[in-house]
Amino acid sequence: MSWNFLNNRPIYIQLVEQIQLKILSGEYEPGGRLPSIRDLAAETSVNPNTVQRAFSELEQGGLVYSQRTSGRFITDDTEKIAEVRRKYAEKTVLEFIDEMRNLEYSTHETIELISAIIKEEMQ
Helix, strand or coil, X not given: CCCCCXXXXXXXXXXXXHHHHHHHCCCCCCCCEXXXXXXXXXXXXXXXXHHHHHHHHHHHCCCEEEECCCEEEECCCHHHHHXXXXXXXXXXXXXXXXXXXXCCCCHHHHHHHHHHHHHHHHC
């Protein structure tokens, strides 16, 4: 996954979201070590202070913890990861439902569309 940032939202929030997605998708494994602030700043072309702020947010959310001399690590609490993953999925679905309502799709039409797309994808 590449690092893409938009101008309409704070970079640290976007960084939190993208790191979170890497954790939830398994790209960053439970118990695994995160890149250092300096390395991630270089990789993302973001100020190290911004990376530090993002890491602090992730720590507050319980997905990341720090060991004073060893760096930051993804929690090995798979239940916590599953809980955050579920909340992320629910948020995504609710946003999708809002968009479908804005397009004036009924619940039935939305479900039919989803079913048709899933059937196409499975072939």
